[in-house]
């Protein structure tokens with residue numbers, strides 16, 4: 298990043314970055330320079346998606362939290378804090394300028410790309426179909442879900458998979474599909490026997506399977522890539538995040554965080 302704080306502020310004001318504030322340190326610090334103001338940004342996420350983001354003892358933790366913080370540390374921006382939303386509210390929060398970046402295991406896809414921009418990918422995933430561990434239901438393909446009550450999180454690609462692969466082709470009645478505000482609620486309903494399967498990103502399915510009496514019945518290949526979501530037109534910020542991401546990947550930080558949150562691999 299070669300730009301100074303002033304040009305960044307001017308840039309952000311031209312794209313309407315009103316949620317972006319300049320830290321006081323930048324105004325008062327240095328005595329003479331005046332150019333060292335860093336731009337504060339606010340991140341948004343949707344906990345209940347372990348190990349990417351979850352609450353532990355009231356604290357927001359996870360791979361996305363650590364990764365975004367490490368990436369922002371490599372830039373001239375400062376992370377002012379995190380805000381929590383339901384997943385489906387993240388894109389509106391971004392476009393409304395309540396937040397400046399989304400770190401929520403969000404899949405990069407064409408539909409979302411019409412409204413927001415994404416950084417380079419930082420993780421890949423497929424969908425997994427999770428069932429009760431001690432149950433007698435062991436589906437091995439999506440068509441086996443036909444006639445069964447199933448669930449996914451509202452606004453996710455898991456939900457889109459149910460829509461496009463099951464409901465639209467007529468293999469599942471709409472009334473069998475249950476949409477949840479977060480995946481913890483969906484998995485709890487699975488454990489309680491209210492639904493028979495949950496369609497969810499594979500790394501998150503693995504985490505639930507390690508922590509709860511549920512198992513992955515099979516995976517459905519979608520070849521998704523997660524990226525950080527940014528406002529359309531925030532090109533300077535997006536570029537800074539991409540540069541930060543490649544620095545974090547080139548060093549040991551990315552691997553360290555992967556080991557921390559997904560185990561040695």
Ligand code: ARG
Pocket residue numbers: 342343344345346349350384401402403404405450452453454455480498521
């Ligand atoms: N990868 C999926 C998607 O983009 C699910 C993301 C859910 N993320 C979350 N933090 N709940 O739709």
